[in-house]
Amino acid sequence: MVMDIDFSEFPILNINLSGDFSLDELKIHAEYLQDEIEAFSEISKVEITGLLEKEIKVEVDLHRMEMSQVSFRDIEDAIAFENTSIAGGDMLIGDTRRMVRTSAEFTSAEEIANIIVKHEKGNIVYLKDIALVTDGYEDRESYARLDTQPVVSLNVVKKSGENLLEATDKITSLLATAKQSKILPENLTISITNDQSEQTRDQLSNLENSIIFGVILVVLVLLFFLGLRNALFVGMAIPLSMFISFVVLGGMGTTMNMVVLFALILALGMLVDNAIVVIENVDRLYRQEGLSRLEAAKQGVGEIAVAIISSTLTTLAAFFPLLFWEDLMGEFMGYIPMTLIIVLGSSLFVALVINPVFASQFVKKDE
Numbered sequence: 001m002v003m004d005i006d007f008s009e010f011p012i013l014n015i016n017l018s019g020d021f022s023l024d025e026l027k028i029h030a031e032y033l034q035d036e037i038e039a040f041s042e043i044s045k046v047e048i049t050g051l052l053e054k055e056i057k058v059e060v061d062l063h064r065m066e067m068s069q070v071s072f073r074d075i076e077d078a079i080a081f082e083n084t085s086i087a088g089g090d091m092l093i094g095d096t097r098r099m100v101r102t103s104a105e106f107t108s109a110e111e112i113a114n115i116i117v118k119h120e121k122g123n124i125v126y127l128k129d130i131a132l133v134t135d136g137y138e139d140r141e142s143y144a145r146l147d148t149q150p151v152v153s154l155n156v157v158k159k160s161g162e163n164l165l166e167a168t169d170k171i172t173s174l175l176a177t178a179k180q181s182k183i184l185p186e187n188l189t190i191s192i193t194n195d196q197s198e199q200t201r202d203q204l205s206n207l208e209n210s211i212i213f214g215v216i217l218v219v220l221v222l223l224f225f226l227g228l229r230n231a232l233f234v235g236m237a238i239p240l241s242m243f244i245s246f247v248v249l250g251g252m253g254t255t256m257n258m259v260v261l262f263a264l265i266l267a268l269g270m271l272v273d274n275a276i277v278v279i280e281n282v283d284r285l286y287r288q289e290g291l292s293r294l295e296a297a298k299q300g301v302g303e304i305a306v307a308i309i310s311s312t313l314t315t316l317a318a319f320f321p322l323l324f325w326e327d328l329m330g331e332f333m334g335y336i337p338m339t340l341i342i343v344l345g346s347s348l349f350v351a352l353v354i355n356p357v358f359a360s361q362f363v364k365k366d367e
Contacts, residue, residue, distance in 0.1 A: 011047075011155040012164060013171070013195040018146040019188045023137070026152040027051055029184055033154055036174055042167035044159040050152040052137035056109055060131040068125045070118050075127065078117045082106070109135035146189065161255060168197040203261040214238050214268050222276070230279050233358050237275035237350045238268065244346035249339070259332055263339035270315070270344060274308045274351030282359045297360035301352060312348045316341050 015033065017026050027048070034046045060075065087101045106112050113128035127133060145151060158167050172192075178184045215235040222231035242264070254260060282300035285291045291299065322337035 010157070011194065012158045012197065013156050013168060014193045015154040015156065015171070015175070016146060016151050016191045016193060017153070017188060018149040018151045018191075019185075020149065021188065023051060023150060023152070026150065029188060030152045030154055032183070033174070033178070036178075037154070037156060037171055040167065040170050042158055042162035042170070044157045047155040047157070048152065049155060050150070052140060055136055055138045056106075056112060057134045057136055058112070058127070058131050059134070064130040068118065068130055070125060070130055074117055075131070078115055078127065079112065082112075082115045109133045146191065149189070161253070163255070164197050164200055168195065200256070200258065200261070203258055203265075204256070207261055207265055210265050210268050211238055211242060214271075218272050226280060226283060229362065230283050230359075233279050233355055233362075234272055234275045236358070237347060237355060238271050240350045240354055241271045241343060241347040244349065245339070245343045248342050248346070254335070254338075259335040260339050263336045264343065266336075267340050267343040271347040274312065274348055275355050277304055277308055278351045278355050279359060282356060293360045297356040300359075301356045305352060308351060309348065312344055316344055 017029055017033075019026075021029075030048050030051070034048060037043055037046050058075070058079075060072075065071070083106050085101060085105055087099065090097050090099050092098075110133075113126070113131075113133040115127050116124055117127050117130065118125040156167075156171065158164060175184075175190055179186070179190075184190070215238050218238065219228075219231045219235045222234055226234070245264070249256075249260065278301060281304050282296050285300050286293060286296035289296070319337035319340050323334060323341075325334050
């Protein structure tokens with residue numbers, strides 16, 4: 001069996017409505033939220049689940065049917081012929097031509113009960129004479145409860161490529177506003193489950209913490225070997241490389257999904273290698289060889305440029321074949337080598353261009 005799976009059709013969160021309300025009342029609140037949420041540009045659709053479909057039940061009495069000489073076919077035809085909407089032509093009103101139609105569709109169970117099933121020899125048989133007509137719901141096949149109360153859920157589906165965090169923020173703001181403005185009753189319980197943005201926010205938080213701690217640890221370690229000033233130059237390579245990577249990924253239309261965030265965290269430990277080599281060589285030429293800052297930066301980069309480029313390319317070569325990973329798994333895991341290549345390429349650019357610029361201006365000999 002071949003199945004087409006579109007992960008963009010998976011809900012990004014579920015909004016559950018419950019409380020001391022009937023299903024009809026919960027439906028009204030759910031449809032209001034559905035209309036408001038679907039108006040957001042990031043949202044594809046909102047599906048309401050947990051509701052029962054309205055159903056008109058006609059429970060006939062067989063004995064009365066036999067006495068009135070009415071068949072099931074007579075009942076079916078009578079209901080079908082009465083529940084019609086027929087075009088009645090058009091009318092010219094001023095310069096506008098308007099369509100006219102007759103609407104005879106049922107609006108209540110009472111109207112259905114009052115239809116004439118049979119009219120013969122002056123004897124009129126109404127549907128209510130031979131059947132019980134009730135307005136209810138379809139037979140329930142499952143139950144959904146929250147704190148013993150019925151639940152109606154809204155499954156929110158995001159458009160492919162839209163920002164997940166912005167979408168969930170707008171939905172959260174809408175729910176809070178609707179509560180504060182009394183559009184939704186105070187005793188209506190609203191809970192959010194299966195919120196996909198929570199995991200994304202955790203990944204972003206981990207990335208931020210990793211960047212901050214990475215810079216701190218790099219500076220602390222290199223402080224004993226290169227001094228505080230040079231250690232800061234090297235530490236700058238981490239946020240600068242990440243910033244360039246974000247710009248490139250954004251220009252390629254790549255969103256910050258979980259796989260990309262994982263690859264960014266994975267690449268953090270490899271960002272400072274090139275910067276350490278460049279800063280150390282520039283510092284050596286400036287301190288020990290007596291070159292000027294500008295000359296030390298030029299010559300220092302020139303001496304080791306080929307070496308660090310070759311070293312970076314060998315690392316990238318290990319990930320490059322993964323770009324051609326096929327099948328469904330490759331469609332998702334392909335973000336890992338792509339992100340690592342972009343991040344390491346950005347670190348190489350920072351080491352060869354940005355770090356020497358800072359070193360040429362701010363490197364300093366010990367007093």
